[in-house]
Amino acid sequence: MGFWKTWFTSSESVATNKTTAFGEHTAGDRGKSGASSDNIVFSTERDIDLYELEELCDAVGWSRRPLRKVKKAIEHSFLVASMWQVRGNQRRLIGFARATSDHAFNATIWDVVVHPDFQGQGMGKALMKYVLKKLRSEEISNVTLFADPQVVDFYRTMGFMPDPEGIKGMFWYPQ
Numbered sequence: 001m002g003f004w005k006t007w008f009t010s011s012e013s014v015a016t017n018k019t020t021a022f023g024e025h026t027a028g029d030r031g032k033s034g035a036s037s038d039n040i041v042f043s044t045e046r047d048i049d050l051y052e053l054e055e056l057c058d059a060v061g062w063s064r065r066p067l068r069k070v071k072k073a074i075e076h077s078f079l080v081a082s083m084w085q086v087r088g089n090q091r092r093l094i095g096f097a098r099a100t101s102d103h104a105f106n107a108t109i110w111d112v113v114v115h116p117d118f119q120g121q122g123m124g125k126a127l128m129k130y131v132l133k134k135l136r137s138e139e140i141s142n143v144t145l146f147a148d149p150q151v152v153d154f155y156r157t158m159g160f161m162p163d164p165e166g167i168k169g170m171f172w173y174p175q
Helices: 002-008 050-059 067-075 123-137 149-157
Strands: 021-024 039-043 079-087 090-101 106-114 142-145
Touching (some): 039 123, 050 067, 050 090, 090 123, 106 123, 123 149
């Protein structure tokens, strides 16, 4: 339980190497940041412009996926988390992640993406911390994810372990 305590006993704000305000906005808060400088806000709203999400995924070099399937994946996810740069009344999608779950014990995190302009500034860590906090608030105790080789070390720094109990994952793909 020590791993989880380190994530959830600190203050609500997430510190990064930039002086950026982090907060959580809901539907009624959109565009009401009240600050003249940039704010980074998180949301669990599912009403995401799929074209804006596609642009974010393009920015990191992901292969394009059919938008109808992306929409379906979002609709059927247990948790959808987005990270926004808010400047006045304008907002820009700069991060995204989602999780599927059995709604009781297990969740798997998918599609974690942070715009390259915001990488290396603690934004990915902040997004993951937000997702993990939301999952823990739903009493989800086992969290898994799939990571490309170039980001395995990032997830290790956050406490994820490959095969923590020697369990070997298996995959089935259509021929």
